[in-house]
Amino acid sequence: AQRVTQVQSTGSSQWGEVTLDCSYETSEYSYLILWYRQLFSGEMVFLIYQPSFDTQNQRSGHYSVVFQKSFKSISLVISASQPEDSGTYFCALSELPRNNYAQGLTFGLGTRVSVFP
Amino acid sequence: GPKVLQIPSHQIIDMGQMVTLNCDPVSNHLYFYWYKQILGQQMEFLVNFYNGKVMEKSKLFKDQFSVERPDGSYFTLKIQPTALEDSAVYFCASSLGLGDIYAEQFFGPGTRLTVL
Known part of the structure; x- marks a missing residue:
């Protein structure tokens, strides 16, 4: 069974680097970990993803991840965070079974981040 | 970027009534989710849908729930009859489909359903 756990429920920063942690459980060999930010309006915005088969940490704009596959853990790093980065950040697991069709995402509970000017 | 639209944004109904939530997915996407x-x-x-069929569903997808996308129009979630515990925000998502780079799911803004 798949499960996603986000340890911190809230985080804050005053303009700097923010690190959000996520751990997961899966029995699949191939999977993706995706990060989304939910705005206060409820809209979900895709940020970045990490494929399980790629040992290189992914980067996208001022988002990057630290992927520790052997520990089934991944952190999202937001560099030079700004107040507009405030929101709730969700880690999600997408399993890719052998037939490789797109599956539903398993989300964590989210981490609420507030970035102050 | 590509947008998923959901109609309505809010819906208030009495318990036992039927409700249909509508989703307009990204135009070239093949997989749809609630x-x-x-x-x-x-x-x-809750569920994902491809090529006119439910591909997988979770235990939350009760018998009272159904999905369809007739003739490439809206992707709909119907609840009949509704129960108090169905009150929630329902998000529609779509994705191009297979493999890693196509797995990104684009989400709509959600429909807030209140069952009285």
């Missing part, structure tokens, strides 16, 4: 989010909790997967 998720349910109760206030303060994580989003939970």
Whole structure:
């Protein structure tokens, strides 16, 4: 069974680097970990993803991840965070079974981040 | 970027009534999803749909739920009859489909359903 756990429920920063942690459980060999930010309006915005088969940490704009596959853990790093980065950040697991069709995402509970000017 | 639209944004109905939630997915996407989010909790997967068929569904996808996308129009979630515990925000998502780079799911803004 798949499960996603986000340890911190809230985080804050005053303009700097923010690190959000996520751990997961899966029995699949191939999977993706995706990060989304939910705005206060409820809209979900895709940020970045990490494929399980790629040992290189992914980067996208001022988002990057630290992927520790052997520990089934991944952190999202937001560099030079700004107040507009405030929101709730969700880690999600997408399993890719052998037939490789797109599956539903398993989300964590989210981490609420507030970035102050 | 690509947008998923959901209609209506809010719906209030009496318990036992039927409700249909509408989703207009990204035009070239092939896979469609519904998720349910109760206030303060994580989003939970309900169902995904491809080529006119349900591909997988979670235990939250009760017998009272059904999905369809007739003739490439809206992707709909119908609940009949509704129950109090169906009150939540329902998010529609779509994705191009297979493999890693196509797995990104684009989400709509959600429909807030209140069952009285």
